[in-house]
Amino acid sequence: xxxxxxxxxxxxxxxxxxxxxxxxxxxxxxxxxxxxxxxxxxxxxxxxxxxxxxxxxxxxxxxxxxxxxxxxxxxxxxxxxxxxxxxxxxxxxxxxxxxxxxxxxxxxxxxxxxxxxxxxxxxxxxxxxxxxxxxxxx
Numbered sequence: 001x002x003x004x005x006x007x008x009x010x011x012x013x014x015x016x017x018x019x020x021x022x023x024x025x026x027x028x029x030x031x032x033x034x035x036x037x038x039x040x041x042x043x044x045x046x047x048x049x050x051x052x053x054x055x056x057x058x059x060x061x062x063x064x065x066x067x068x069x070x071x072x073x074x075x076x077x078x079x080x081x082x083x084x085x086x087x088x089x090x091x092x093x094x095x096x097x098x099x100x101x102x103x104x105x106x107x108x109x110x111x112x113x114x115x116x117x118x119x120x121x122x123x124x125x126x127x128x129x130x131x132x133x134x135x136x137x138x
Contacts, residue, residue, distance in 0.1 A: 002035070002070055003051045003078045006046045010052075019072065023054065026071040029064065030057045053082060
């Protein structure tokens with residue numbers, strides 16, 4: 001993921017082509033596909049910056065993008081590895097009413113707390129940040 005992409009420049013089909021070219025030209029990396037926005041067009045129209053997903057040909061290229069950041073529109077952009085996650089937190093039990101203390105992260109019967117959930121413990125041990133949600137946004 002690349003955070004902070006200016007919507008004024010890149011918020012259209014031509015902008016995504018330009019973004020792909022900038023990644024190739026100024027970062028010597030090879031995206032597999034055209035970058036994709038994480039937010040809806042309506043959401044981006046209200047904001048100055050957004051986040052995009054970029055997929056690279058090799059793990060080495062992805063690691064280089066994560067380690068070095070990316071130069072986009074003359075600015076060093078923050079990059080993070082995208083890890084899809086399920087909702088995390090004490091509210092997990094609300095999603096499975098027939099099974100109290102059901103964790104939607106690891107499919108085990110316990111509360112979705114960091115201490116009880118092996119999935120969360122693994123993320124913490126890898127140094128990844130946990131995102132806590134009070135609701136699911138669809």
